[in-house]
Amino acid sequence: MNLLGNVLSYQHFPIYAIMVLFMGSFLIAAFGENRRVRNILALLSITASLIFSLLLINPVILRGEIIGYWMGARSIAGGYAIGIALEVDALSLFFALLAACAIFVSGVYSIQYMSRDDNEKEYYTLYLLLCGGVMGMVLSGDLFNMFIMVEILTFAAVALTAFRNTARGAVEAAFKYLVVGCMGSTFILVGTAMLYAQTHTLNLAQLAQLVPGNMNTATKAAFALLFVGFGTKAFIVPFHPLAADAHGAAPASVSVIISGVLTKSGIYGIIRITYFLFQSMGLGTMQFLLVFIGSVSMFVCVTMALAQHDFKRLLAFHSISQIGYVLTAVGLCTALGLSAGLYHAINHTLFKGLLFLAAGAVLHETGTTDLNKLGGLARKMPHTTVLFLIGALSISGVPPFNGFASKWLIYQATYQKAVESGNIGFLLVTVIALITSVLTLASFVKVSHSVFFGQLPPELEKVKEVSWGMRFAMGIFALLCIVTGLFPNLVTTYLTEPAAAAAFSVQRYIEAMGFDGSAAVEILAGSFRYAGVWEPVSWLLVLCIALLAVTIAALAGRYDNVSLCRTAAGDSKYQLFYGGEEQSFSQLGGDDMFWGFKHNWRGYFSFMHRLHSGIVNDYALWAVADLALVMLFSLIVL
Amino acid sequence: MTVILEALRYLGYVLVFPGFLFCFLAGMLLCGIDRKLVAKMQKRVGPPILQPFYDFFKLCGKETIVPAAAERISFMLAPLLGLAALVVIQLFIPVFSFTAFYGMADIIVILYLLLIPAISIIMGGAASGSPYAGVGLSREMVTIISCELPLVLVLLAVAKTVGSAMGTGLCFSLSDIAEYQEINGSLITRISMLPAAAAMLLVIPGETGSHPFDTAEAETEICEGLLAEYSGAALGVFKLSHAVKMLTLSSLFAALFLGGLGTGILVLDALLLFLLCAGITAVSISLVHAVTARLKIEQIFKFYWTVVSLPALLSLVLAWYGL
Numbered sequence: 020m021n022l023l024g025n026v027l028s029y030q031h032f033p034i035y036a037i038m039v040l041f042m043g044s045f046l047i048a049a050f051g052e053n054r055r056v057r058n059i060l061a062l063l064s065i066t067a068s069l070i071f072s073l074l075l076i077n078p079v080i081l082r083g084e085i086i087g088y089w090m091g092a093r094s095i096a097g098g099y100a101i102g103i104a105l106e107v108d109a110l111s112l113f114f115a116l117l118a119a120c121a122i123f124v125s126g127v128y129s130i131q132y133m134s135r136d137d138n139e140k141e142y143y144t145l146y147l148l149l150c151g152g153v154m155g156m157v158l159s160g161d162l163f164n165m166f167i168m169v170e171i172l173t174f175a176a177v178a179l180t181a182f183r184n185t186a187r188g189a190v191e192a193a194f195k196y197l198v199v200g201c202m203g204s205t206f207i208l209v210g211t212a213m214l215y216a217q218t219h220t221l222n223l224a225q226l227a228q229l230v231p232g233n234m235n236t237a238t239k240a241a242f243a244l245l246f247v248g249f250g251t252k253a254f255i256v257p258f259h260p261l262a263a264d265a266h267g268a269a270p271a272s273v274s275v276i277i278s279g280v281l282t283k284s285g286i287y288g289i290i291r292i293t294y295f296l297f298q299s300m301g302l303g304t305m306q307f308l309l310v311f312i313g314s315v316s317m318f319v320c321v322t323m324a325l326a327q328h329d330f331k332r333l334l335a336f337h338s339i340s341q342i343g344y345v346l347t348a349v350g351l352c353t354a355l356g357l358s359a360g361l362y363h364a365i366n367h368t369l370f371k372g373l374l375f376l377a378a379g380a381v382l383h384e385t386g387t388t389d390l391n392k393l394g395g396l397a398r399k400m401p402h403t404t405v406l407f408l409i410g411a412l413s414i415s416g417v418p419p420f421n422g423f424a425s426k427w428l429i430y431q432a433t434y435q436k437a438v439e440s441g442n443i444g445f446l447l448v449t450v451i452a453l454i455t456s457v458l459t460l461a462s463f464v465k466v467s468h469s470v471f472f473g474q475l476p477p478e479l480e481k482v483k484e485v486s487w488g489m490r491f492a493m494g495i496f497a498l499l500c501i502v503t504g505l506f507p508n509l510v511t512t513y514l515t516e517p518a519a520a521a522a523f524s525v526q527r528y529i530e531a532m533g534f535d536g537s538a539a540v541e542i543l544a545g546s547f548r549y550a551g552v553w554e555p556v557s558w559l560l561v562l563c564i565a566l567l568a569v570t571i572a573a574l575a576g577r578y579d580n581v582s583l584c585r586t587a588a589g590d591s592k593y594q595l596f597y598g599g600e601e602q603s604f605s606q607l608g609g610d611d612m613f614w615g616f617k618h619n620w621r622g623y624f625s626f627m628h629r630l631h632s633g634i635v636n637d638y639a640l641w642a643v644a645d646l647a648l649v650m651l652f653s654l655i656v657l
Numbered sequence: 658m659t660v661i662l663e664a665l666r667y668l669g670y671v672l673v674f675p676g677f678l679f680c681f682l683a684g685m686l687l688c689g690i691d692r693k694l695v696a697k698m699q700k701r702v703g704p705p706i707l708q709p710f711y712d713f714f715k716l717c718g719k720e721t722i723v724p725a726a727a728e729r730i731s732f733m734l735a736p737l738l739g740l741a742a743l744v745v746i747q748l749f750i751p752v753f754s755f756t757a758f759y760g761m762a763d764i765i766v767i768l769y770l771l772l773i774p775a776i777s778i779i780m781g782g783a784a785s786g787s788p789y790a791g792v793g794l795s796r797e798m799v800t801i802i803s804c805e806l807p808l809v810l811v812l813l814a815v816a817k818t819v820g821s822a823m824g825t826g827l828c829f830s831l832s833d834i835a836e837y838q839e840i841n842g843s844l845i846t847r848i849s850m851l852p853a854a855a856a857m858l859l860v861i862p863g864e865t866g867s868h869p870f871d872t873a874e875a876e877t878e879i880c881e882g883l884l885a886e887y888s889g890a891a892l893g894v895f896k897l898s899h900a901v902k903m904l905t906l907s908s909l910f911a912a913l914f915l916g917g918l919g920t921g922i923l924v925l926d927a928l929l930l931f932l933l934c935a936g937i938t939a940v941s942i943s944l945v946h947a948v949t950a951r952l953k954i955e956q957i958f959k960f961y962w963t964v965v966s967l968p969a970l971l972s973l974v975l976a977w978y979g980l
Contacts, residue, residue: 551763
C-alpha cells in the first residue's frame with residue numbers, strides 16, 4: 020500500500036508523462052501490426068500523458084511548488100550535480116500542458132486522417148517519439164538532456180515530414196529540414212559543451228547559479244550557440260523557409276505538432292537560457308535582440324504568407340509570424356509582456372492546430388491544397404467551414420476569439436514598454452504588430468474565399484464532409500479557441516501569470532534543486548495595470564441581443580420570403596451574373612488576390628522572391644551568418 | 658425589481674439610444690444630407706434629404722433573390738451580422754459625458770470591432786460565388802489594409818496624449834478620453850493633434866468606402882462588387898449598414914477630437930452630436946466626394962500609406978515628445 024502510494028505520488032508524474040509517450044512508441048513498433056491494437060496503444064499513451072500533465076496543475080500552478088526530481092539517487096560530487104534531473108516549475112508545466120493538449124487532439128485526428136496511408140505503424144511510432152521528445156525537453160532539468168530530446172524530436176519530425184514520400188517535394192523538404200535542423204542541434208551541443216567546460220555542470224539550476232558569475236568569452240559564445248540553436252527549432256527568422264517546406268509536405272496532424280508544439284519548445288529553450296541560465300533579460304540590448312527578431316519574424320512571414328497560393332505553406336508562414344508575436348512579447352521582459360506572450364503561445368497552438376486540421380480535412384477530401392484549384396467547399400463541407408472560420412478569425416485577432424485577447428495584451432505591453440523605457444522603437448513594434456494583424460486577416464480572407472466560398476469547380480462536385488472523428492478533433496480546438504477568447508481572466512490568472520512569475524523567480528528555481536540561489540540576478544517584474552478595457556462576455560451578450568433584434572426585425576419584414584422561396588432549377592434569374600462571359604473563364608484564382616497591395620510593394624516582394632531561393636545551401640549559409648551575427652552581438656553586449 | 662429596471666434600461670440603450678433607432682434615423686439622415694450636399698456642390702438639384710429612407714423601404718418591399726450557386730446561410734446572415742456589429746460599436750462610443758456601456762471596450766477593441774462589418778460584407782459577397790464579388794473582395798481588403806496604418810497611428814497618438822496628461826503613460830479607454838476632454842477642452846485645440854485630426858478626416862471616407870475610395874463597389878466597372886448578387890431586403894440592410902458606418906466613424910471622430918462640448922443634458926447632447934456628425938460628414942465625405950474622381954486601388958493604398966499616414970505619424974511624434 021505504501022509502495023502504491025509512493026508510486027502514485029505526484030513527484031513522479033513528470034517522468035510518467037514523458038515515459039508513457041516513449042513506451043507507446045516502442046510498444047507500437049513491436050506489436051503494432053494490428054490496426055486496433057495500434058490505435059488503442061496510441062490513444063492510451065497520449066491520454067495518459069495528458070492526464071499526468073493535468074494532475075500536475077494542482078501542486079505546481081495552484082500550490083506553487085517546484086518539483087525537482089532526480090532519476091535514481093541524487094549525487095553531488097565535489098559540489099557538482101551528477102545524474103539526470105527533471106525540474107518542473109510553472110513555466111515548464113505551462114509548455115507541457117500545451118504540448119499534451121495538442122498531442123492529444125492531433126492523435127485523435129490522426130486515427131481517421133491517416134487511415135488511408137500505408138505504414139501507419141511507423142507513423143504512430145514516430146509520432147509518439149516526436150511527442151515524447153517535446154515533452155521530455157520542456158520538463159528536463161538538465162541541459163544535456165534537453166539536447167538529447169531536441170535530437171529525438173528533430174529526427175522524428177524530419178522523418179514525419181517525408182512520411183508521404185511519394186508526394187511532390189516531401190523528400191526535398193525533409194532534406195532541407197534535416198540539414199538546417201542538424202546544424203541547430205549541433206549548435207546546441209557545442210554550446211552545452213562549452214558551458215560544461217566552464218562550469219563543470221549540466222544541471223540547469225546549477226548552471227543558473229554559476230553562469231552569471233562566470234561570464235567570459237566562452238560562455239558568451241555558448242549563449243549565441245544556444246540561442247541560435249533553439250531559434251532553428253522555433254523556425255524564427257532566418258529559418259522560416261524550412262517551416263514552409265516542412266509544413267507543406269508533412270501530414271496535417273504532424274504539422275499541428277511541428278507548428279503548435281515544436282516551435283514552442285524552441286521558445287521555451289530561449290526563455291530558459293535568457294531568463295534563467297544567463298539572467299540577461301534585464302539588459303536593454305538583450306531585450307532588443309529578442310524584440311527585433313520577433314518583430315522581423317512577424318512582419319516578414321506575414322508578407323511571405325500573402326504571396327503563397329498553397330493552403331499549408333500559407334499556414335506555415337503564419338505560424339512563424341505568430342511565433343514572432345510570442346517572441347516579441349517575451350523579449351519585453353515585463354510581467355505583462357511575458358504573460359501576454361505566453362497567452363499568445365497557448366492561442367497559437369489552438370488556432371493554428373485548428374487551421375492545420377482544417378487544411379488536412381480539405382486535402383483528405385479533395386486531394387489538393389492549391390488555392391487556385393479549390394473553391395466553394397462551404398456547401399460541401401459546412402462543418403469544416405465553420406470550424407475553419409473560427410480558426411481564421413482567431414488568428415486574425417477578431418474579437419471575441421482568443422487571438423484578439425492575447426494580441427490586445429501584446430499591443431498594451433509593447434506600448435507600455437515604450438512609455439516606460441522612453442524608447443520610441445517599441446512604439447514602432449506596436450505599429451508593426453497592429454499592421455501584421457490586419458495583413459493576417461487579409462490572407463485568411465483570401466483562403467476563405469478561394470477554398471470555402473467563391474465558385475465550386477466542377478471536379479469538386481462529389482466532395483463530402485470529413486468523418487466525425489476528424490470533426491470532433493477540430494471541434495475540441497475550436498471550443499478551446501472560444502473559451503480562451505471569452506474568459507481571458509481565467510487564462511491569465513491560472514496559466515500565464517503563474518508561468519510568467521516563475522520566469523521572474525530564478526532564485527526559487529535554483530534553490531528547488533538544492534543549490535545556493537542567493538546570487539541570482541532577480542529581474543523585478545513590476546506591477547502593471549491595463550491601459551484599456553475589454554469585456555468579451557458582456558460584448559458578446561450585447562452583440563447577441565443586437566443580432567436577435569435585427570433578425571426579428573428582418574423576419575417580421577420581408578426577409579422570411581427568402582427561406583420559403585426555393586430556387587427553381589433552370590430559372591435564369593437564380594443564375595450568377597457573369598456579364599456575358601463564360602463561367603469557366605471567370606474563376607478568380609487565389610494567387611494574386613491583393614494585387615493593389617502587392618503592386619506598391621513589388622520591389623520588396625521581388626527582393627523576397629530572390630532571397631528565398633529554395634536552395635538548401637543558402638539556408639545553411641543563413642544559419643551560419645545568423646550565428647556569426649548573434650555571437651558578435653553577445654560578445655559585445657553580454 | 659431593480660434588476661429588471663436595469664435590464665430594461667440597457668435594452669433601451671440597445672434598441673433606442675444610442676442603439677438601433679438612433680443609428681437608423683441619424684445614419685439615414687446623414688446619408689441624405691451627404692447626397693444633397695454633393696448634388697449642391699456639383700450644381701445639381703439632388704434627391705430629397707429623406708431619399709435614403711424611401712430607398713430602404715422600397716428595397717424591403719422587393720423580392721430577395723438568393724443565387725443558386727450561393728452558400729445560403731452565410732449569404733443571408735452576413736448583412737444582419739454586419740448591422741448588429743456596427744450598432745454595438747455605437748454603444749461604446751461616448752456621447753460627450755454619457756456612455757451607454759461603460760468599461761467594456763477601448764479604442765483598440767473598437768479598431769478591431771470595425772473590422773467585423775467589413776468581414777461580414779466580404780463573407781456575404783464571397784458566399785454569393787460571383788466573380789465580381791471576388792474582385793470587390795480583393796479591393797475591399799486592400800482598402801482596409803490601407804486605412805489601418807493611419808488609423809492606428811491616430812489612435813496611438815490620442816492614447817499617448819491623453820495618457821501622459823493623466824499621468825498613466827497611456828490610455829486606451831474612450832470614457833477616460835472623454836473625461837479628459839471634459840476637463841481640458843477638446844483635443845483638437847492642441848496643435849499636436851491637428852495633423853491627426855486631418856488624417857482621421859481622410860480615413861473616414863476610406864473606411865466607409867465612399868467616393869473616391871469606392872473601388873470595392875465601383876458600379877460602373879464591377880457592378881457594385883461584393884453587392885453584385887444582393888437584392889431586396891438584404892441589399893437594403895447593407896445600404897443601411899453603410900449609412901450607420903458613416904455615423905459611427907464621424908461620432909468616433911467627435912469622441913476623439915471634439916469631446917468636452919457637451920451640455921450634460923442627454924437630448925441636447927444627442928442633437929449636438931448629430932450636428933457635429935453632419936459637419937464632419939460634410940467635410941470628410943461630401944466635399945471629398947464632390948471634388949475628386951475615383952482612384953485606382955493601388956493609388957488608394959499609396960495615398961493612405963504616405964499622404965495620410967505622414968500627418969498621423971507627425972502627430973504621434975509630437976505627442977511622444979509631450980507637445
